[in-house]
Amino acid sequence: MTSRSLLLVACLCASTFSNAQKKGKKAPQVQPPLAVADTVKPKKPATPPGITDKVKSSRKNEGLFTIFQDTATGSVQLYVRKEQLGKEYIYQSFSINGPNALFLNQSMHRSNFVFTIKKSFDRLELSRVNTNFYYDSTNAVSKSKDADKPEAIVLSEKVAAEDSSGYLIAADGLFLSEKMDPVKPAAQPSFFSMPSFNLGSLNPMKSRYAAVRSFPNNTDVVVDLAYDNPMAFVSGGPDITDARYVRVRMQHSLMEMPQNDFTPRSDDPRVGYFTQTVNDQTSIKATPYKDMINRWYLKKKDPTAAVSEPVEPIVFWIENTTPKEYRQVIMEAGLKWNAAFEKAGFKNAVEMKIMPDTATWDPADIRYNVIRWVASASPSYGAIGPSFVNPRTGQILGADITVEWASGSGTPNIAELLTAEKPKAAFENHIKAIPESHTANCAIAGELQAQMVSASTALEAMDASPAEIGDMHQQFLTYLIMHEMGHTLGLNHNMKASQMWSPKEINNKELTRKYGLIGSVMDYPAVNVSADRKKQGDYYTTLAGPYDEWAIQYGYASFAAGNEEEGLKKILSRSTDPKLVFGNDGDDMRSPGKAIDPRVNVNDLSSDAMAYAEERFKLVNNLMPKLVAKYSKPGQSYQELRVRYNALQNQRFNMIAAISRYVGGVYVDRSFPDQQSKNKPFTPVSLAQQKRAISLLNKYVFAPSAFAADAPVFAYLQLQRRGFNQPATGEDFKVTGIMLNQQLNGALAHIFHPLTLQRMTNTRMYGNQYSVAAMMQDVTAGIFAADLKGNVNVYRQNLQTAYVQGLKGIVEDRMSYDDIAKAAAFHTLRKIKNQLATAVSTNEETKAHRASLMFQIDKALEIK
Numbered sequence: 024m025t026s027r028s029l030l031l032v033a034c035l036c037a038s039t040f041s042n043a044q045k046k047g048k049k050a051p052q053v054q055p056p057l058a059v060a061d062t063v064k065p066k067k068p069a070t071p072p073g074i075t076d077k078v079k080s081s082r083k084n085e086g087l088f089t090i091f092q093d094t095a096t097g098s099v100q101l102y103v104r105k106e107q108l109g110k111e112y113i114y115q116s117f118s119i120n121g122p123n124a125l126f127l128n129q130s131m132h133r134s135n136f137v138f139t140i141k142k143s144f145d146r147l148e149l150s151r152v153n154t155n156f157y158y159d160s161t162n163a164v165s166k167s168k169d170a171d172k173p174e175a176i177v178l179s180e181k182v183a184a185e186d187s188s189g190y191l192i193a194a195d196g197l198f199l200s201e202k203m204d205p206v207k208p209a210a211q212p213s214f215f216s217m218p219s220f221n222l223g224s225l226n227p228m229k230s231r232y233a234a235v236r237s238f239p240n241n242t243d244v245v246v247d248l249a250y251d252n253p254m255a256f257v258s259g260g261p262d263i264t265d266a267r268y269v270r271v272r273m274q275h276s277l278m279e280m281p282q283n284d285f286t287p288r289s290d291d292p293r294v295g296y297f298t299q300t301v302n303d304q305t306s307i308k309a310t311p312y313k314d315m316i317n318r319w320y321l322k323k324k325d326p327t328a329a330v331s332e333p334v335e336p337i338v339f340w341i342e343n344t345t346p347k348e349y350r351q352v353i354m355e356a357g358l359k360w361n362a363a364f365e366k367a368g369f370k371n372a373v374e375m376k377i378m379p380d381t382a383t384w385d386p387a388d389i390r391y392n393v394i395r396w397v398a399s400a401s402p403s404y405g406a407i408g409p410s411f412v413n414p415r416t417g418q419i420l421g422a423d424i425t426v427e428w429a430s431g432s433g434t435p436n437i438a439e440l441l442t443a444e445k446p447k448a449a450f451e452n453h454i455k456a457i458p459e460s461h462t463a464n465c466a467i468a469g470e471l472q473a474q475m476v477s478a479s480t481a482l483e484a485m486d487a488s489p490a491e492i493g494d495m496h497q498q499f500l501t502y503l504i505m506h507e508m509g510h511t512l513g514l515n516h517n518m519k520a521s522q523m524w525s526p527k528e529i530n531n532k533e534l535t536r537k538y539g540l541i542g543s544v545m546d547y548p549a550v551n552v553s554a555d556r557k558k559q560g561d562y563y564t565t566l567a568g569p570y571d572e573w574a575i576q577y578g579y580a581s582f583a584a585g586n587e588e589e590g591l592k593k594i595l596s597r598s599t600d601p602k603l604v605f606g607n608d609g610d611d612m613r614s615p616g617k618a619i620d621p622r623v624n625v626n627d628l629s630s631d632a633m634a635y636a637e638e639r640f641k642l643v644n645n646l647m648p649k650l651v652a653k654y655s656k657p658g659q660s661y662q663e664l665r666v667r668y669n670a671l672q673n674q675r676f677n678m679i680a681a682i683s684r685y686v687g688g689v690y691v692d693r694s695f696p697d698q699q700s701k702n703k704p705f706t707p708v709s710l711a712q713q714k715r716a717i718s719l720l721n722k723y724v725f726a727p728s729a730f731a732a733d734a735p736v737f738a739y740l741q742l743q744r745r746g747f748n749q750p751a752t753g754e755d756f757k758v759t760g761i762m763l764n765q766q767l768n769g770a771l772a773h774i775f776h777p778l779t780l781q782r783m784t785n786t787r788m789y790g791n792q793y794s795v796a797a798m799m800q801d802v803t804a805g806i807f808a809a810d811l812k813g814n815v816n817v818y819r820q821n822l823q824t825a826y827v828q829g830l831k832g833i834v835e836d837r838m839s840y841d842d843i844a845k846a847a848a849f850h851t852l853r854k855i856k857n858q859l860a861t862a863v864s865t866n867e868e869t870k871a872h873r874a875s876l877m878f879q880i881d882k883a884l885e886i887k
């Protein structure tokens with residue numbers, strides 16, 4: 024899907040060659056350059072060698088495309104039948120084994136496009152087809168459908184031999200190359216960027232074929248592409264044996280365009296599917312979209328039955344790499360999707376099978392959908408659920424799920440969750456927060472493992488039994504597998520689904536076992552741990568929620584001919600039901616400054632995320648003093664303690680993010696006018712809620728005692744020495760860096776982001792009652808008031824300095840902040856100066872701190 028959007032970036036460079044090359048037929052009759060021997064002694068050309076001659080030392084792989092592989096050299100030739108010329112086929116590439124750092128891990132789904140093969144003079148040309156547009160053929164402008172869409176010729180190869188039914192071409196240049204998939208990422212030269220791990224150049228001499236499989240509907244060619252990089256400056260991770268020599272295993276799959284009565288289903292903004300983006304170039308609508316959702320081809324065995332088994336179910340194989348103790352849970356998790364399909368009219372739509380150890384089929388064979396486990400050296404995800412599709416229709420043709428051992432089993436073996444380095448001080452450094460984009464891949468790994476480790480830490484610190492922790496893990500695994508399967512069914516994320524229950528309802532198992540803990544398994548919620556063990560409900564959701572059932576209904580319900588539009592409209596009319604709320608990655612507020620609706624977020628929970636967050640702060644503060652005793656284990660170092668401490672800090676960070684997004688927030692309603700929602704499309708968050716957010720941050724994040732509970736832990740936060748691995752910055756834990764990271768990157772980066780401040784001012788015109796100046800007054804009180812009459816502790820000194828520097832940055836900024844924000848910052852600095860002038864400092868440290876603040880404010884206020 025990302026590669027499709029790249030296609031849209033059409034090159035506008037005028038080319039004098041383009042007309043001559045258009046479609047080949049207009050090209051002048053230029054003879055191809057003659058070989059030297061021919062020019063010396065012109066003679067009647069010899070009869071070209073027959074195909075039999077050319078393939079006599081080859082093994083024949085017959086199937087969709089017949090491939091001849093030389094048994095001595097391994098070299099491959101492709102036989103294209105005449106009736107295949109001009110037809111559309113689907114290409115999909117997969118990485119099977121390669122550096123994780125370059126996302127070439129096992130079963131990453133990569134290039135996906137439609138291609139055709141055409142004959143041009145004595146050559147065969149393989150070209151990509153642009154599937155981004157639709158033209159109504161009854162409209163005359165459709166005759167121009169090829170205009171301004173330059174062809175993409177992937178390969179042009181001279182016909183080596185032909186017979187009455189087809190042509191033979193050499194195909195090493197196609198398969199032992201990057202022509203169809205740019206395996207090596209394009210270098211992004213930047214003067215400032217650090218050198219990163221890099222494959223170097225493809226060496227065809229060291230590349231080879233690993234397998235050729237041809238079936239009636241698909242041909243798979245597995246290749247080992249060898250890369251040499253004699254000047255490897257960066258050695259890569261421990262998975263890289265020698266950075267100078269890396270061989271990447273890739274699979275090229277050529278597939279027949281499905282011949283069936285699958286009908287594309289249109290996309291809708293109120294429900295979250297992955298899509299194929301198509302523009303209707305002959306439409307006069309404001310939204311000329313003919314986007315299609317990605318979905319499997321499910322057809323009822325009995326079309327007249329309300330609920331019927333499908334002709335072909337969606338079959339998943341649990342690969343034999345899956346730990347035996349988890350197989351049953353995974354099996355049951357997958358089958359739980361069937362409840363959602365029943366609401367869409369299908370019984371037993373999903374089948375789960377276990378791959379026996381004696382199986383002779385290869386899980387990389389695209390005809391099998393597998394759930395597999397890996398234990399990578401440096402996992403780049405926790406779990407992913409990619410699928411591949413027919414770009415013409417959105418029909419899902421296959422899918423795989425990969426679970427990383429560390430995430431799936433929730434081990435407390437996790438990289439540092441929070442940077443210990445002092446974050447950049449001025450707010451404007453956060454302007455460039457990059458929104459994460461999601462395709463069918465799911466980065467749930469890190470987030471989920473962090474949640475799981477936090478939860479097990481909390482439970483252990485509260486003396487939960489191993490059986491209780493085991494139950495939690497089982498719920499976690501069920502949720503994880505259901506989430507990834509949801510992706511393979513076409514669903515994208517729903518980061519609003521965790522809003523379904525109130526903080527009181529969330530621990531009511533009667534509700535959560537019936538409807539789910541959250542509205543959809545497609546969210547990344549905070550793990551539900553109750554501070555009161557007696558009230559503990561479900562930790563994770565373990566069934567398809569109301570949104571999931573509804574979304575599956577939208578994507579898979581079948582309708583009698585002519586009734587689809589009305590039927591879908593009826594399903595969509597329910598989008599205003601609070602249990603069906605939806606917001607995907609484009610809407611979520613995970614990064615500072617990104618998106619606008621605070622209810623669409625990761626790592627939050629309940630319809631009152633602020634109340635939930637306050638409970639979580641209290642829980643973390645209660646658990647901190649217990650950590651040292653709990654994780655001072657005989658026979659092991661303090662490294663686990665450090666991981667557990669970071670996990671709890673991470674919980675704080677998530678809660679800070681959840682709360683801060685209410686400041687300047689706007690609730691979004693995507694329903695259409697005919698649904699008569701009570702809400703307008705945009706409703707600013709109320710004054711009371713915004714002030715509540717600031718007061719929670721003041722209390723739990725900015726206050727002089729905010730991190731008091733952590734004090735007993737600091738002196739124990741030691742990593743285990745391994746060789747000479749002590750960090751260059753020293754092995755002591757960077758306590759103040761962690762605090763400032765919470766305060767600055769967690770809270771202030773968002774509420775002082777230029778987009779947030781701009782929005783606060785813009786929304787004043789339609790309901791927002793909280794001005795930027797008033798908000799700054801409230802934050803200033805939280806950051807300065809408590810210790811004005813006395814000395815300032817270390818992390819308050821850092822916070823106050825960073826805050827003044829941030830305000831100074833706004834006053835001096837010439838690019839991003841509007842004048843209203845600048846005025847408010849100017850005014851705030853003046854007030855801080857007045858307050859500091861009367862502050863009481865008795866120790867030298869506080870005197871130095873305040874003198875420095877006064878100096879910086881004076882400098883800022885001089886700016887005209």
Ligand SMILES: [Zn+2]
Nearest residue numbers: 465466467516
């Ligand atoms: Zn996901």
